[in-house]
Amino acid sequence: MDLYPLLMAxxxxxxxxxxxxxxxxxxxxxxxxxxxxxxESLEISDLPGHExxxxxxxxxxxxxxxxxxxxxxxxxxPTGGDFPLLLKLLDPVLPLSVQVHPDDAYAAEHENGKRxxxxxxxxxNAEPGSRIIYGADTKGESMEKLVAEGRLxxxxxxxxxxxxxxxxxxxxMLHALDGGVMxxxxxxxxxxxxxxxxxxxxxxxxxxxxxxxxxxxEVCDPELRLEKIEGTTVLCKGGSRTYYISDDHFELCRLNxxxxxxxxxxxxxxxxxxTPCTLHWGEEQMTLNAFDSVLVPAxxxxxxxxxxxxxxxxxxxxxxxxxxELGYRAENVAGLVD
Numbered sequence: 001m002d003l004y005p006l007l008m009a010x011x012x013x014x015x016x017x018x019x020x021x022x023x024x025x026x027x028x029x030x031x032x033x034x035x036x037x038x039x040e041s042l043e044i045s046d047l048p049g050h051e052x053x054x055x056x057x058x059x060x061x062x063x064x065x066x067x068x069x070x071x072x073x074x075x076x077x078p079t080g081g082d083f084p085l086l087l088k089l090l091d092p093v094l095p096l097s098v099q100v101h102p103d104d105a106y107a108a109e110h111e112n113g114k115r116x117x118x119x120x121x122x123x124x125n126a127e128p129g130s131r132i133i134y135g136a137d138t139k140g141e142s143m144e145k146l147v148a149e150g151r152l153x154x155x156x157x158x159x160x161x162x163x164x165x166x167x168x169x170x171x172x173m174l175h176a177l178d179g180g181v182m183x184x185x186x187x188x189x190x191x192x193x194x195x196x197x198x199x200x201x202x203x204x205x206x207x208x209x210x211x212x213x214x215x216x217x218e219v220c221d222p223e224l225r226l227e228k229i230e231g232t233t234v235l236c237k238g239g240s241r242t243y244y245i246s247d248d249h250f251e252l253c254r255l256n257x258x259x260x261x262x263x264x265x266x267x268x269x270x271x272x273x274x275t276p277c278t279l280h281w282g283e284e285q286m287t288l289n290a291f292d293s294v295l296v297p298a299x300x301x302x303x304x305x306x307x308x309x310x311x312x313x314x315x316x317x318x319x320x321x322x323x324x325e326l327g328y329r330a331e332n333v334a335g336l337v338d
Contacts (some may be wrong), residue, residue: 007286008055012040020039022091025041039090044086047191075298077267088184092179093180095179097176098199102215117171122244130181133176134158155222157225166229184312195211232332237259252313256310271311273305
């Protein structure tokens with residue numbers, strides 16, 4: 001089996017799928033996106049109907065699902081043929097719906113065996129004054145009462161954001177992106193979203209998007225209020241790593257390259273550089289451009305990044321190893337310390 005890093009070509013959600021979308025995925029990040037408004041670039045995706053495709057090497061043109069079938073655990077690690085993660089870039093020019101996601105148990109019971117969704121954002125760009133909705137403050141009132149009286153907006157917790165900010169959004173947390181906040185999003189591979197409110201928007205035919213208020217109320221935890229994640233930075237060969245999140249679902253960190261940095265094998269890795277760098281494996285190498293998304297197979301050996309840049313890296317978690325590495329600093333990584 002001739003493993004190599006897979007440069008992925010994204011699938012896009014655009015037009016009526018994302019009425020809040022913009023044009024910066026194409027115009028600024030140089031994605032080969034449609035001409036109309038594009039809200040999401042599904043960079044590394046196995047979602048049915050939105051599978052990303054291999055763009056390099058002998059397997060160019062194959063879907064991610066086909067690569068899982070061909071390479072199995074050598075690609076994903078021991079997941080039993082499942083592909084548990086999804087990487088997106090989002091570019092809203094209007095606010096997203098106020099929403100919440102269920103956990104695995106609720107989604108399995110109510111959404112035909114699907115998994116739930118925990119996710120995280122790294123802010124890539126934020127227009128001056130832009131915000132996110134990050135939790136709620138009900139001031140002791142019930143969510144049911146606030147929703148019934150049309151006062152949901154009164155309890156939304158708005159947070160000003162800047163590029164580089166990191167936010168952890170576990171299942172059950174009320175949230176939404178504002179227009180002008182472009183993010184990198186790592187999440188469980190799931191499309192289960194319950195909309196509380198969509199800002200009273202209607203399309204050109206006067207039709208509003210579907211809401212899911214009853215289910216949203218069942219899964220929302222209004223007491224779940226978090227702050228942005230500062231993370232913790234450790235020195236390593238070739239630079240340093242800043243770890244932000246390591247929960248049951250994924251690990252998120254930033255690689256701060258100042259030379260050649262070896263990468264571990266045994267876990268598949270999602271790599272997204274912010275400026276160009278070089279990826280090495282064995283005697284081979286490839287240039288990565290800004291905001292390329294590369295899937296490094298779990299079974300690939302002797303992998304390293306080289307350059308002077310920052311690279312966003314997501315993977316399945318190895319919490320025991322990371323706790324041992326970080327020691328007392330583990331408390332600064334969301335989800336790592338119970």
